[in-house]
Amino acid sequence: MTAIADLQDRVRAAVAAQQLLCIVGGNSKRYLGGEQQGDPIDMSAWSGVVDYQPSELVITVRAGTTISELQQVLARENQVLASEPPEFDGKATVGGTLACNLSGPSRPWHGSIRDHVLGVRIINGKGEHLRFGGQVMKNVAGYDVSRLQAGAMGTLGILTEVTLKVVPRPEATTTVRRTIGASDALRVMNQICRKPLPVSGACWYGGDMYVRLAGPSSVIAAAAGEIEGNILPDDGFWSRLREMDLPFFADANDLWCISLRSTHDHFRQEEDWLIDWRGARRWLAASCDRDTLVEQTGEAGGELWQLRGAEKGADVFPERSEAYRKMLLRLKRALDPAGVFNPGRLYSWL
Amino acid sequence: MDTAALAAMFRDLVDAQYVVAADESKRPYECDGLSVYKEMPGLVVMPSSTEEVRAIMRLCHRRKVPVVVRGAGTGLSGGALPNPNGVLLSLARLSRILQIDPEAGLARVQPGVTNLAISEACAPYGLFYAPDPSSQIACSIGGNVAENAGGVHCLKYGLTVHNVVQLTVVTVEGEIITVGCEGLASAGPDLMALVIGSEGMLGVVTEVTVRLLPVPSHCQVILASFDELEHAGDAVSAVIAEGIIPAGFEMMDSHAIRAAEDYVGAGYDTDAEALLLCELDGTEEEVRYSIEQVTEVFRGHGARSIRVSQNEAERLLFWKGRKSAFPAVGRISPDYYCMDGTIPRRSLSRVLSEISRLSHEYGLRVANVFHAGDGNLHPLILFDESKPGELQKAEAFGAEILRLCVAAGGCITGEHGVGVEKLPQMLDQFSDAELAQLNAIKDALDPDALLNPGKGVPTLKRCQEYRST
Numbered sequence: 001m002t003a004i005a006d007l008q009d010r011v012r013a014a015v016a017a018q019q020l021l022c023i024v025g026g027n028s029k030r031y032l033g034g035e036q037q038g039d040p041i042d043m044s045a046w047s048g049v050v051d052y053q054p055s056e057l058v059i060t061v062r063a064g065t066t067i068s069e070l071q072q073v074l075a076r077e078n079q080v081l082a083s084e085p086p087e088f089d090g091k092a093t094v095g096g097t098l099a100c101n102l103s104g105p106s107r108p109w110h111g112s113i114r115d116h117v118l119g120v121r122i123i124n125g126k127g128e129h130l131r132f133g134g135q136v137m138k139n140v141a142g143y144d145v146s147r148l149q150a151g152a153m154g155t156l157g158i159l160t161e162v163t164l165k166v167v168p169r170p171e172a173t174t175t176v177r178r179t180i181g182a183s184d185a186l187r188v189m190n191q192i193c194r195k196p197l198p199v200s201g202a203c204w205y206g207g208d209m210y211v212r213l214a215g216p217s218s219v220i221a222a223a224a225g226e227i228e229g230n231i232l233p234d235d236g237f238w239s240r241l242r243e244m245d246l247p248f249f250a251d252a253n254d255l256w257c258i259s260l261r262s263t264h265d266h267f268r269q270e271e272d273w274l275i276d277w278r279g280a281r282r283w284l285a286a287s288c289d290r291d292t293l294v295e296q297t298g299e300a301g302g303e304l305w306q307l308r309g310a311e312k313g314a315d316v317f318p319e320r321s322e323a324y325r326k327m328l329l330r331l332k333r334a335l336d337p338a339g340v341f342n343p344g345r346l347y348s349w350l
Numbered sequence: 351m352d353t354a355a356l357a358a359m360f361r362d363l364v365d366a367q368y369v370v371a372a373d374e375s376k377r378p379y380e381c382d383g384l385s386v387y388k389e390m391p392g393l394v395v396m397p398s399s400t401e402e403v404r405a406i407m408r409l410c411h412r413r414k415v416p417v418v419v420r421g422a423g424t425g426l427s428g429g430a431l432p433n434p435n436g437v438l439l440s441l442a443r444l445s446r447i448l449q450i451d452p453e454a455g456l457a458r459v460q461p462g463v464t465n466l467a468i469s470e471a472c473a474p475y476g477l478f479y480a481p482d483p484s485s486q487i488a489c490s491i492g493g494n495v496a497e498n499a500g501g502v503h504c505l506k507y508g509l510t511v512h513n514v515v516q517l518t519v520v521t522v523e524g525e526i527i528t529v530g531c532e533g534l535a536s537a538g539p540d541l542m543a544l545v546i547g548s549e550g551m552l553g554v555v556t557e558v559t560v561r562l563l564p565v566p567s568h569c570q571v572i573l574a575s576f577d578e579l580e581h582a583g584d585a586v587s588a589v590i591a592e593g594i595i596p597a598g599f600e601m602m603d604s605h606a607i608r609a610a611e612d613y614v615g616a617g618y619d620t621d622a623e624a625l626l627l628c629e630l631d632g633t634e635e636e637v638r639y640s641i642e643q644v645t646e647v648f649r650g651h652g653a654r655s656i657r658v659s660q661n662e663a664e665r666l667l668f669w670k671g672r673k674s675a676f677p678a679v680g681r682i683s684p685d686y687y688c689m690d691g692t693i694p695r696r697s698l699s700r701v702l703s704e705i706s707r708l709s710h711e712y713g714l715r716v717a718n719v720f721h722a723g724d725g726n727l728h729p730l731i732l733f734d735e736s737k738p739g740e741l742q743k744a745e746a747f748g749a750e751i752l753r754l755c756v757a758a759g760g761c762i763t764g765e766h767g768v769g770v771e772k773l774p775q776m777l778d779q780f781s782d783a784e785l786a787q788l789n790a791i792k793d794a795l796d797p798d799a800l801l802n803p804g805k806g807v808p809t810l811k812r813c814q815e816y817r818s819t
Contacts (some may be wrong), residue, residue: 055591136692138764147543168593196564219635259533263454301532308519318539323525330794
């Protein structure tokens with residue numbers, strides 16, 4: 001545990017010297033959030049499996065373990081991470097993925113990494129190494145500090161260890177593709193999702209709708225018959241979508257990621273869109289005014305992230321109410337009293 | 351400030367008849383589902399809107415009046431035990447389903463709506479709300495959020511935290527905030543998850559948006575009995591290891607089997623030492639496929655009998671015994687004390703035999719009914735409160751069971767919450783620094799400790815007291 005003791009020392013020293021710290025895993029998610037500031041704390045070497053019990057569907061890994069490595073370990077037991085988070089050229093780490101709460105195309109059905117985290121160990125802003133949650137499926141003792149870390153982008157402590165629930169790998173997947181306009185695709189995707197079918201992806205891109213089914217072969221063969229379209233041979237579409245590796249992403253100078261009610265009308269139809277999560281996540285590649293976009297999505301419980309094209313220093317995540325900011329700032333002080341962890345990464349005021 | 355003066359101030363904020371000061375009218379609120387703890391609240395106040403909750407919280411904050419929020423009062427850890435100097439804030443009147451959006455699979459409801467009412471309202475659309483605690487006829491969704499309630503089906507469909515997408519929360523200062531997002535991904539720390547399971551200690555939830563799922567087209571249950579508890583326990587692990595996630599996976603021991611069978615006549619094998627109920631749902635093909643696999647695993651683990659429900663009536667009959675197991679056990683003992691520890695599945699057999707050993711040691715019978723699939727034990731300790739010292743003995747036995755769970759790598763509560771009941775056991779699960787961190791979070795959001803004070807997380811002072819006893 002000397003590595004942990006060293007990390008604790010570094011945190012205490014930073015607090016004493018009023019120095020800022022920037023927690024880095026594989027550095028694969030710089031594109032998300034505000035600019036990095038402070039002395040880097042490299043977590044990538046703090047990797048490896050701590051405990052894996054395939055029959056329990058539970059694995060504990062050090063935070064610097066890459067998602068790719070984790071998936072390889074799980075694959076040997078025919079298991080997977082249900083949230084299929086992006087691997088970003090093998091660089092994305094478990095800690096970084098939880099800190100950013102990223103997930104893949106299966107999110108509406110199988111959740112994000114936040115849904116599968118059972119416990120964490122963190123170093124807080126006092127340099128204490130603490131454990132929250134555990135290795136069991138159900139645990140309601142104390143506040144859910146494990147899930148609180150999801151999306152915190154390292155502002156509430158250094159993740160050192162993460163325990164995750166894993167699932168059996170589906171025996172097979174199949175994809176149905178149909179050429180259709182975006183508005184109709186939204187309607188059809190939401191209709192399909194009202195049926196009790198083993199759907200694990202529903203996306204519209206480049207004039208086509210893609211619906212993925214996952215499960216035992218006989219089951220998905222029968223289910224595919226209920227969806228209009230052609231069976232698409234596996235060409236890696238879903239992994240390219242997950243990795244943001246489609247031309248849509250490469251070509252975009254301005255990029256917005258919008259989360260909203262899946263049934264919200266298709267709007268700004270003349271712009272370039274990619275629709276994922278059955279309509280609940282929409283990527284927009286266009287230069288546009290934030291306030292106008294907020295207005296267009298607000299009623300549908302929308303949340304805007306500006307991933308490319310934001311002014312330097314501007315917050316990329318949604319504006320928050322006064323009360324919300326107060327709550328977040330107080331929590332920040334409770335976990336990181338001296339404010340040393342990842343300043344400005346989530347919000348300029350945090 | 352005296353109660354009468356305070357009541358007068360509340361009557362300016364909510365309809366006067368919903369500010370209750372008279373003892374006889376407050377009596378029904380003196381305890382929740384864990385009735386060994388009782389306390390009369392100073393006042394009971396029943397608001398009818400988020401705005402009224404906000405006004406009440408502002409007044410309480412200004413006057414430093416403690417607030418205990420109550421839903422349906424079905425909680426099993428004394429989480430809604432009133433504060434004698436405070437307000438019991440009953441959310442029972444916030445009982446409207448505000449919106450059902452079947453296309454998006456979302457329902458926005460007030461906290462006083464019962465769990466079952468959501469699924470009933472969504473049934474015409476072929477949708478349901480998955481978490482189904484045993485108390486689902488009576489318990490409220492607000493209470494479910496406060497406790498992160500589970501139920502029989504959470505093995506496959508998750509807990510409350512997995513099935514809620516957005517919450518409206520009134521802070522202790524009377525400010526309204528929204529956490530979570532209908533579009534699933536919300537930036538920043540997961541404040542919604544922090545509120546879920548926080549036992550009414552961080553804010554008052556006044557609106558809940560839940561995720562609805564399509565009702566599976568097929569559903570069947572396998573009923574299997576075993577000669578040895580260990581064999582049944584191992585069969586549970588083996589099914590999951592096989593890659594099958596049943597919708598529900600429950601286990602009962604011989605005391606529970608016989609009590610349930612005597613009570614409802616579900617056709618259980620009363621000579622068996624253990625019984626498993628394994629529910630499989632999905633498409634017709636999916637269910638057929640899984641039934642074959644599970645049946646094979648059960649056979650391989652020496653099941654004495656295996657029955658598969660052939661129709662909906664039979665499926666419900668098989669479940670009837672399990673669902674009435676608690677009241678059934680109530681018939682064979684004057685009182686029982688329900689525990690709620692969780693353990694890794696692989697430790698099932700070991701922990702069960704240890705509980706049985708303790709049962710002899712304490713001279714108290716134990717009936718085991720539990721969510722085997724996710725390792726959530728509900729040992730029911732049978733005792734007689736009228737016998738002097740027996741309640742204390744039951745509590746001591748219960749505390750040992752929870753220590754056993756922690757030692758096996760599990761935890762002290764899977765779904766009932768800490769409340770007042772398990773405060774001492776928090777010290778078994780957390781270090782002082784961890785408890786201090788939890789208290790710092792409480793302090794950050796509720797600096798005057800007005801929200802459900804004395805519950806959930808032991809204060810530093812209490813920790814010292816517990817350690818010294």
